[in-house]
Amino acid sequence: MKRWLPLVFFMVLVGFFAKGLFLNPRxxxxxxxxxxxxxxxxxxxxxxxxxxxxxxxKGQIWMLNVWAPWCVSCKVEHKLLMALAExxxxxxxxxxxxxxxxxxxxxxxxxxGNPYVAVPDDLSGxxxxxxxxTGTPETYVIDRAGIVRLKHVGPIDMDIWLNKFVPKLKELxx
Amino acid sequence: xxxRLIRQGLLTVFLALSLPALxxxxxxxxxxxxxxxxxxxxxxxxxxxxxxxxTHLSRExxxxxxxxxxxxxxxxxxAGDMRQEIRDLMTAGKTDQEVLSxxxxxxxxxxxxxxxxxxxTYLLWVGPVAxxxxxxxxxxxxxxxRRTFQSAPVNSAQxxxxxxxxxxxx
Numbered sequence: 359m360k361r362w363l364p365l366v367f368f369m370v371l372v373g374f375f376a377k378g379l380f381l382n383p384r385x386x387x388x389x390x391x392x393x394x395x396x397x398x399x400x401x402x403x404x405x406x407x408x409x410x411x412x413x414x415x416k417g418q419i420w421m422l423n424v425w426a427p428w429c430v431s432c433k434v435e436h437k438l439l440m441a442l443a444e445x446x447x448x449x450x451x452x453x454x455x456x457x458x459x460x461x462x463x464x465x466x467x468x469x470x471g472n473p474y475v476a477v478p479d480d481l482s483g484x485x486x487x488x489x490x491x492t493g494t495p496e497t498y499v500i501d502r503a504g505i506v507r508l509k510h511v512g513p514i515d516m517d518i519w520l521n522k523f524v525p526k527l528k529e530l531x532x
Numbered sequence: 533x534x535x536r537l538i539r540q541g542l543l544t545v546f547l548a549l550s551l552p553a554l555x556x557x558x559x560x561x562x563x564x565x566x567x568x569x570x571x572x573x574x575x576x577x578x579x580x581x582x583x584x585x586x587t588h589l590s591r592e593x594x595x596x597x598x599x600x601x602x603x604x605x606x607x608x609x610x611a612g613d614m615r616q617e618i619r620d621l622m623t624a625g626k627t628d629q630e631v632l633s634x635x636x637x638x639x640x641x642x643x644x645x646x647x648x649x650x651x652x653t654y655l656l657w658v659g660p661v662a663x664x665x666x667x668x669x670x671x672x673x674x675x676x677x678r679r680t681f682q683s684a685p686v687n688s689a690q691x692x693x694x695x696x697x698x699x700x701x702x
Contacts, residue, residue: 383599389640396638457609483613490638492596492610 388490388498388509395422395500396488400478403455403463410452410478412504419449419532422498423474424486426455427462429494435513436470442519443473449499449532450475456494457483499523501530582622589628590615593635594643602645 390396399411412422423439425432442448453474455463460479467477480486489498492511499508508526510518577583587604595606595614603611614635621631635643647653 386596386642387640389637457613483610484617486610487613487617488638490640492639 382511384492384511386492386511388506390490390498390506391509393506395498395504395506396485398478398480398485398488400454400480400485403460403467403477403479406460406479410476412500414476415450415452415500416504417502419502419527419530420475420500421449421451422454422489422500423451424454424456424489424491424494424496424498426458426494427466428458431513432495433470435495435515436473438514438516438519439473440471449527453477454485454489455479455481456486456491457481499526499530577619579623582619585622585628586615586618589631590618592645594645596639596643603643 395412397412399409402408402410439451443451451474453476455477457480460481463477463479467474478485483491495513497508497510497514498506501507507530508523510522514523590603593603593614595601595603595608595611597608597610598606601611603614618631618635621634626634632644641647641653647656649657
């Protein structure tokens, strides 16, 4: 038994390293989970006179999708977002246009379809920093009380939607 | 043409082209000869003290885009925005500690290259020392075992048998 001890230690170490190797380093745990969503007020793409604020969504479960017209992986999830918006089974999606021109965002949405209920325009990226955004796309789920419940980094596909979002939304009673 | 000739030819052309340029340079570059004042380099930032603090602090911070790079070195656009954010906070009179809590409340302890000492990081901080202690312990135990080594007991009957075997050899 005693002679096997080093091997046992080694295997435990290998176990930890193997686990670490398959973790996604982009998946940074958000300190906002369970905390109130940061507030902001930004003009909306397509109508600079109206402003969007997270307070507008109070009382309903909603999702904040951080995207940008130049972002390729946002195009990957666009189809799914469109389907979700059309199905009306998913919560409303707000699309934060992160650090790109209003004109570009408007043109792209006009061309490919708009899955968002509102598109606040964060040209400076300040709101993004407030939300702890590290890149696009990122998606947050906010509950009725305005608490952030889920954060997903990277594009959403069907698998992620069914296994990560749907259980959380059910838990929140969507 | 041999390569040598080509090289000489090129050198001649190059010298011919660069000589007038060399001759002109001191004249145009001289401030005295220029009618208007020479353009002086503008500082890249307004406040040297804040910039020093920013540089110092952002060495300790991780760029969230290029994750193994410090915020101070990162050319990522978001890193630039974050540096600007820190600069603004400092200009507004926030202390380094307040700036750090601003960032950790948004990006978590992940932005700090030196994670704070708290229950989840106990193993991280104490681990290496604990492993070293464990190794030293094993080392001492091995040394002790060697020092207290005892030779196998030998009785007279065995010695006699050994002597007999030696005598048998002719």
